[in-house]
Amino acid sequence: MNAFDHEQIDRYLSGDLNGEELRDFEQRLLEDANLRKALGTQRELQDTLHRELFPDQRQQAFMQTLASHRGSVADQTQKRREQIPRYVIAATAMAAMIAGLLFFSPWQKDLYHQYSSVEMVSPAERGEHNEGRLLKAVELFNDKEFASAIPLLGEALTGDSTNAYARYYRGIALMETSQLPEARTDLQKVFDGNSLFKYDAAFYMALTYLKEDDFNNSRVWLQKIPEDAANYEKAQKLLNDL
């Protein structure tokens, strides 16, 4: 297999080969067992990675079911192996109850913290100059050093004001540091564009309002997230919690 073969396989699997190119490739598939094998391997690899990287709702629900039963295998032994003092059990039960109350109680006000946690993914823009700066921004952002991440993201935006990636994360960092109007300016711009972050930006826009207990505006933004968006479920859940 050479680089051209790999590119052809890739294009074939993406449905990107047409006309004569497609016919030629399919003819080669008939004649070349190695090519067929390589195609099979890549198809299997892509299907597996897709399934693992982007689990659908059914997979997620299934994993939750398994997680809910995990204790039935793990717990019993622990009880037998080491006698846990009663006060520890009581304290644990109390902690679990408090955690439950904090999470589910309708009167609690801290939905913002429940929903605002986000990790910055590593930079996708590959300009040599930008790479180090953005990597540093990722590090700071994920260490929750938002105030320090903001200027680095700002520099990236000075170089390229259309960089939705930097603008989206700067919007969140501004929100985390309570600079809400500035955060909204960034998130609004991302939402107005057509990047992958469009509806994530709508979600965080809702959180900027939630942060100041403006539930109405928060709802308005959550309702902008369409059913086919990846964060639709999360948005609906927050809407219910509101």
Place this chain on the structure above:
Amino acid sequence: MSIPKHKHEDQRYLDALVNNDTRVIGEIYHRFSQRVRHFVQQNNGSADDAADIFQEALVDIYNQARFKGLELTCPFEPFLLLICKRKWLNELKKNNRRGVTIDIDEQSNIGEDTFFLAEQLWADGEKTKLFKAMFAQMGERCQEIIRWSLSNKPQEEVAAALGVTYGYLRKKKSECMAGLIASINTNLSKWGLK
């Protein structure tokens, strides 16, 4: 020539996993997990290890049944137990821990079919692990490109989000994929796979 096999009545367990039937999944845990726990604990493992192994086995069965149309032609219990056993043996081997002294299947009447199906399922699950491990070892740049490319977004949109041209994205993705496949092929035999 292989003789077509009939679905075993225990196919209902696979259907329950695929359909996330919580009642029957509860039954699976109730009926089968204790033997696995006992086996793992008797062989140098903890109840937590058993819970992990049991869950992993169910996920592998789910993946095969849902995405590759696996149909059960043998009873479910020995099939599941064999997969768990194989997984635990592998774990022990990886960590240089003492081998198995007490067998899980010594009292079961296990047919050849069951061994074959369980071995195949174990290998598929292990392959998924290998794919994920090799993917995780790639440079961040390749991981990012593959991750975005495999999302269901239009590739032009992905290229724009990554700040590259569509042509560059396509070329880079196929380079990254080729690298990933090469590292997988190098490691297949080390992982006990063909």
